[in-house]
Amino acid sequence: MEALKEEIKAEAYAIESNVETLVETTPTSSLILPILVTLLLILIGGFLMKRHSLISSNKRSFVICGLQGSGKTNLFHLLTKGKLPVLTVSTLEPGKGELKLSEEYSNQKTFQDIEILDFPANPKLKTLYLTPHLHANLNSVQGIIYIIDSSNFDTKSCHQAAEDLLELMNITEGKPNGVDILVFANKNDLFTSKKSSKIKEMLEAEVSKIYQLKLRGLSKVDLAGKDGGEEDNDNLDLATKDGKFEFQQLEGNVDFAQGNIFKDKWSMIVDWMYEKIVN
Ligand SMILES: Nc1nc2c(ncn2[C@@H]2O[C@H](COP(=O)(O)OP(=O)(O)OP(=O)(O)O)[C@@H](O)[C@H]2O)c(=O)[nH]1
Ligand SMILES: [Mg+2]
Missing domain, CATH: 1.20.5 (Single alpha-helices involved in coiled-coils or other helix-helix interfaces)
Known part of the structure; x- marks a missing residue:
């Protein structure tokens, strides 16, 4: 056992x-x-x-882009939800929403089903999202709203905005009639803000400067088209007269407006959008 x-x-x-x-x-x-x-x-x-x-999206859309911290996401909330957000953090990936129509337009089919996209301003994220979106959807983009913080528009931000706009315009001008752009000088409730006419003047001078450097091969701004070739991809030649760049020479319209989205001074953005939808 x-x-x-x-x-x-x-x-x-x-x-x-x-x-x-x-x-x-x-x-x-x-x-x-x-x-x-x-x-x-x-x-x-x-x-x-x-x-x-x-x-990729086939819907008619408006693109919101621009300088960092300029108020893009606040505008996106106003356009898609009808109210300001409680708090925003820096945008890391695009926001997508449908345009919330005012009563006047809500039952008109022309204004329905419009998409609003809020793109991050960070250069790497811009290359990841904004540039491919524009290349892929140029025909459905009804307009681009480029936001600037007008209270903090110095030489550095002017240079950044000029580079951004050059890259944008080089894409949009590839389309017959271009794509219309609204440059909105936000935050004019702050006393350091610059007028949109001054911002336009500074931007034209800066774009001319960068464009000249580019012609001499000295600028890092990539004006080559999607396929990378240099020769026939420069869409901005015609907008430059005697070395001076002018927004009004472009195929697409570039309009300038000023206001602030905090104190309800942004109706011109919506008016501009409705005008682009109708045309
Ligand atoms: N004074 C003032 N401040 C504003 C106005 N619009 C936005 N702001 C403030 O600006 C800051 C940035 O706003 P956002 O809407 O997050 O800006 P953004 O452009 O989306 O920022 P990023 O995503 O980081 O590029 C926030 O603190 C807002 O409260 C305005 O019209 N006037
Ligand atoms: Mg944002």
Whole structure:
């Protein structure tokens, strides 16, 4: 009896140690790795699908872009929800929403189903989202609203805005009749704000300067078209007269307006949009 007990004990012990060795020798990495790879593929797939859905759209749309912290997301909320957001953080991926129509227009079909897109200002994110969106949807973009913080418009921000506009116009001017742009000088409730006429003058001078550098191969602004070729992709030659750039020489209209979205001085943006939808 005692011998049998000892035999069972020894067998149980042997099974236990076999299981332990099995667990120890099975490399956990060989299980974790496929799980990680699968998760990574799901994440990349999800990101690409989301990016694709943000980039391609057949709907008529307005694009909001411009300088960092200029009020783009606040305007996006006003246009899509009819009210200012409680708080905004710097935009990292595009926001998409439908234009909320005023009562006057709400039952008119022409004004329905218009998409509003709020793009991040960060240069890398701009290359990731805004540029491909414009290339892919130029025909459905009804207009571009470029927002500037007019209370903080110095040489540096003027240079940045001029580079941005040059890149934008080089894409939009590739389309017959171009795409209309509204440059909105926001935050004019602040006493340091500059008038939109002054901003326009500063931008024309800066664009001329950058354009001249570009012709001499000294500017980093990429004016090559989507396919990368240089020769026939420069769409801005005609807007430059005797080395001076003028917005009014472009195919598309570039309008300037000033106001602030905090104190309800932004109706000119909506008027401009309705005008573009009708035309
Ligand atoms: N004084 C004043 N401040 C404003 C006005 N519009 C927006 N702001 C403020 O400007 C800051 C930036 O506003 P956002 O709408 O987040 O700006 P944004 O352009 O989306 O910023 P990014 O996504 O970081 O590029 C916020 O603190 C707003 O409250 C305005 O008309 N007047
Ligand atoms: Mg934002």
